[in-house]
Amino acid sequence: MKFKEGIKEKNIIIKCGADTFLPFSLMFALYVILTAPVGGGFQGGVLGAAAVLLLYLGYGYDVTKNSINPEILRINEACATTIYALLGFAGLVFGANFCRNVFYANGWLTGFVHDGTIGLMDYAVGYNVMTGVGFLLILMLGFLAPVEEAKKAEKKEDEK
């Protein structure tokens, strides 16, 4: 009970910690995702989604929901899955089986995607996991919010 009240009061230490670690955690998540040939899409996405938890710990549920729109996250997650499926179909288009690596070192786009579609698929998975897990975290944290709303409603009724 005391712990919940502490979160509600937004302790200055937790707030400063969230402020300090948020940019570094986001940078680290982008670093893990963008080193594509190693294949760190899922892990980097989860690291990026942990930013939602830091925001919640520092500033509470209302600020989290206002600063990160869950609807946009939901739409982006569907877009990322579609991008992955389309990149898989690129193998079919160029005469191989599903998810076959194409575009590698054959003169076209080789400077940009030197690892073929595998790197782009890794980016798509990172995008997918970052938005999907972030949306799930916001929804789960919404479970804690009705308690606070009910308390506020009780206080208003008492005042009346």
Next chain:
Amino acid sequence: MKRILTLLALGAILVCGIYAVSYAFENIPDAYDEHLDVVALEENPTEYDVTGADGVADIIVAQNLERTGAENNVAAVVFDFRGFDTLGESFILITSVVGSFVILSKVKKEEKEDAA
């Protein structure tokens, strides 16, 4: 009685574990199998001797990069050979998002109606 039975079962498991560890320790394979015959494996994969240290794994690792054009073996397996697996993983995420969105938003609406 129950305690004695539990102790007996745990003792049996311990004896079996010690025997298994000692048996595995006697048969440690070599670090690297240098006598690989790639041609024989390609011609008759079912009868090839794979009891060596790494078996077919050596050949697979050596030929993965040539066949896929990737730079990393893990990425080659995850996004090329097992691409369907990764697609299913993202579908798991999307179904969990949609399911929790449907269920949790319904709960919130009901609570708000009750409060009103």
